[in-house]
Amino acid sequence: MSTLAHDDHHDHKPTGLKRWFFSTNHKDIGTLYLIFALTMFFVGGSMAMIIRAELFQPGLQFVDPQFYNSMVTVHALIMIFGAVMPAGVGLANWMIPLMIGAPDMALPRMNNMSFWILPFAFALLISTLFMEGGGPAGGWTMYPPLVLQTGNAFPFLIFAIHFLGVSSIMGAINIIATVFNMRAPGMTLMKMPLFVWTWVITSFLLIAALPVLAGGVTMLLTDKYFGTSFFDAAGGGDPVLFQHIFWFFGHPEVYILALPAFGIVSQVIPAFARKPLFGYASMVYATASIAILSFFVWAHHMFTVGLPIKGELFFMYATMLIAVPTGVKVFNWVATMWKGAMTFETPMLFSIAFVILFTIGGFSGLMLGITPVDFQYHDTYFVVAHFHYVLLTGAVFALMSAVYYWLPKWTGYMYDERLGKIHFWLSLISSNVLFFPQHFLGLAGMPRRIPDYNIQFADFNAISSIGGFAYGLTQLLFVYIVLKCALGGKKAKPRVWEGAKGLEWYVPSPAPFHTFETPPKLTKEMLEH
């Protein structure tokens, strides 16, 4: 096996705290991102546990409704901006330079700043829970006029959003510059691994969507403190305008969470099916079409606010249209497995589960996208079930898959496969126990964001809560597996998975601190996918 590392040169690493605080190394920064994301996954997760504990029975048990709603709000913000997005950026940091043969990210100092904003931004956000008036409790969607009733937390919430936006935009710029400027000779665009493709396209979405959110929350701020009337009909504005602005950002945002997951699964499935990715070019085009279309469907979140009928129809059809490229992707994943010599290591299990469960989430999305039907489902637990299928058993499962897939490359050791499988099966079962019943609850009319419910919903809620606690506990096992692998185990070979394609498998495991300081000479074999 040929490897591309030259061990002749001093692989000097900075030491101590400076290594992490002042880092300009994509691998270290990637590690920081991943650790941060996992930490936030547990912080946001404990909030979810509080929510599920409260919903275990009808009536008010543990928390007062205001606090309950701040849990719902902050849980969502943490999971989206603190867990899933940073985990994706962490993977991008670690893997993109390795996958395209670049020495580092294009703008290494800015890369460090993108990361170090995150702990500070979440300090702003989480501190609000201890303030007069409590944390923000109007939902992560921050609709006025409700959100304007937030107490002292309000400006902190707004600035935390701005701050996170700065981080994401810098990260996105960095990824674009890296991919377009730093590829090794021979790594043409259509030779790039799909994970790289999905991340460039995600970066476009970030750059186009996040500033719009920043503008929207700025208007909230001036409406509250400077007497403007963007969202007040008494002054000629309209609260619905905020919903338009928010969802113009919000729908692309859900693809910001989903596209990197698509990329991961497109790396993992061919590796364990031992077949090239089916329809590579169509995957690239499908990803691009999804990204473009995602800017034209936002009002499917607003069917019930009283849009003109033409608007309802336009956004319904546009939403249906997204199912086409999404279908292309699902078809290609399945076709990649078709007649493959498949094995079922943990990354593959998570990826296959992703394909199935994400598709379930896509189907419930289609149901929600049908305007007249959404009038019944909107703001019920059906929506909650929908987005948790696409986000938890979708995006998070894919991220788990990625960690198992690349962990040996990062640490130099194999993780414990038996424990990995146990983690997978427990996660699979518990998350379905957790979220599947929520479909029924929603169809029967249980509203979201309310701590109490009618007695008829009791059984499904109890089941769902049990699934929730089981899922939460199971993730402790994940931490144990990762730590165990970081500390030792069976030595990993450079090519960890014999069916895996891509440049990252031509460098040693663990990947040395510096790789590809001069552009590697790529052979045809290295460029396969």
Added chain:
Amino acid sequence: MASQEIYYVPEGSKWPIVGSLSLFITFMGGAMMFNNAPGALYVLVLGLAALVYMFAGWFADVISESLAGKYSKQVDVSFRMGMGWFILSEVMFFAAFFGALYYARVFSIPWLGGEGQGLHNGTHEFLWPAFQAMWPMNVMPDPSNYTQYKDTIPAFGIPAINTALLLTSGVTCTFAHWALKKEQRKSLCLWLAATVLLGFIFVGFQAQEYVHAYKDLDLTLNSGIYGSTFFMLTGFHGFHVTMGAVMLAVILFRSMKGHFSNKDHFAFEAVAWYWHFVDVVWLGLFIFVYWV
């Protein structure tokens, strides 16, 4: 694309984390101001000072690395891409406010005035039947919370002059670029100085216009959706012009110190791009905010 040279990856640097920390302090100070917390102003000022310190230190590092010849062509391309995509994100930020303006004029005000069927004229019928749709809208649907204004700023007064000023500054900026390409240092500095000057005159006029609006016309942020969109759009733009002019001044200062060569002057170009961006946004403002 990739050349065989070694891409310059800087050593560890304290600036990024100093930057994050100073932004944190700034945001915290700002948020505390809104809550009338004691000492808020000090926190805010401390944060802003730290930000200035960070920018100065970070750019000083970059400039000395650049002067030391550490940046290859490829590094230069990374910087260019970075600046270009940053400007696009700024465009999207302004798009949100232009979108709000468009929405108010095309949807919310006509609906409040009774246009449309079904739910749309509900507000009109039940809450404010007397309200009539108009633009500029100086009678609010519910005037009790909002300041009624006497008049708006006409397009063909100061705004037209400002348009001429900014467009001219775009031209002088380009002349400066041509001079730099021909290595004519003196005319480079002169044209740059003219650009900076025009920029600051623009800001001065804008400030005067604001004083006039507040003092004489009662046109304020509180003047309903017209005042909201007017001041937020022109305000953010004015802020960007100020930043751009400061950046141009830095470039002027560096040019006087002999920085930049006819081939290698990314910082100059980045600021010039930014300046043109600010210019284009102004054209949008002039047309859609002041004129039509």
